[in-house]
Amino acid sequence: MTDVERRQASGSPGLSERRTRALPLVGVAGTRGKSTTVWLLDAMLTAAGRSTGLWSSTGVYVRGVRQPGELGPWSRVLAAVGSGELDVALQELETPLVTSVGLPEGIYPLAGITTLCGNNEDCLLSPEFSSGALAQAIVARAVRPDGLLVLNADDLAVLEAANQTNATTVLFALHPDNPALRRHLDQGGCGVWVADGTVVVGDALDQRAVVRVEEARFTLDGALIFQVQNLLCSVALAVALDVPDAAIREAVRAFSPDPARLPGSCNIFYKRGATIVLDTSRQVWTLKSLIRGIRHQPHRRTIIVAGFFSHLPEEQIVEAGRLLGRLGGVVILHEETERPIVELLKNGIALNEIPPLVLAMPTEQQAFAHAFRMLSEGDLCLLITDDVQNAVDAVTSLDK
Helix, strand or coil, X not given: CCHXXXXXXXXXXXXXXXXXXXXXXXXXXXXXXXXXXXXXXXXXXXXXXXXXXXXXXXXXXXXXXXXXXXXXXXXXXXXXXXXXXXXXXXXXXXXXXXXXXXXXXXXXXXXXXXXXXXXXXXXXXXXXXXXXXXXXXXXXXXXXXXXXXXXXXXXXXXXXXXXXXXXXXXXXXXXXXXXXXXXXHHCCCXXXXXXXXXXXXXXXXXXXXXXXXXHCHHHXXXXXXXXXXXXXXXXXXXXXXXXXXXXXXXXHHHCCCCCCCCCCCCEEEEECCEEEEEEXXXXXXXXXXXXXXXXXXXXXXXXXXXXXXXXXXHHHHHHHHHHHHCCCCEEEEECCCCHHHHHHHHHHHCCCCCCCEEEEECCHHHHHHHHHHHCCCCCEEEEECCCHHHHHHHHHHHHC
């Protein structure tokens, strides 16, 4: 029996074999990674010559051009997709909107769920997880029975969405030995995973290599695991939309999180032979995944600018400091942050066996300037801020 016959017998068609007859509408949900995923998918579709309408956290875009307003332009996008004027509509499904307004059941032919908590215990006990899990269930039920739901097999909470849908599920995982993925493939399902540094698409009998992870510069050569997961989710959605592998590779090689469209979503700049990473990590578990990736990225020295964790409980502020201190190098805090928070961060930084050098500047802008004066070739500079535009302006000034 061929792989196609096997899937037909099991009722589980391959990703590229299922062509939805419904409105070409794609939804992407999750607490982290959905913005990057939806924009990377947009880049893949564009590279394939498809025209798109997209509703993300930064607004509604038609063929990459921002539209004034949101609800009106989105209605026009859906009408244009229905008439064939646009090929695909992409929608980032924000948790507050999904939980407060809901979604009609059985409307999306294709959807993906990126990450809820990444199995982090603190996150699983948080209100963010509760609202994210509720939104996930709503999204799962909103997928058509003849549609596809792409799920993160490395996040056990995301896998729960499979119990909320009658759609065919497609799993993605960082490793081919992920137990949920293996079980899924053994049962005739399809998936996307990483093997020997290559993104692979297929089932238990038939696989093909699509793109090397190292070609995705926004993953820092695969060190940023959460970005690799976003890549896998985007590839799964693109293959389901019949995007050619060549177009996927073209988009992946060129993609970089644009701070105008993806503000603070691990924006990466290359200046003076150094790498500058800009992020708005607001929770300890997201900061932990960012720090882990940076530690595994080869670089000469780390320079960090941080200090806006006032929304966290005291013990988590201390933990944020400990995580920052794990990178060694230099940590620059700024005194615009309330004094007690600065002290808590310092206490956390000091918990490391070999603490980094800690400096304090009067303002965040001065902290940025001081960090850039220290920057040398081969360094990695991490800017953690909630004022993305201020940070982008500071980075841009390095060219002047």
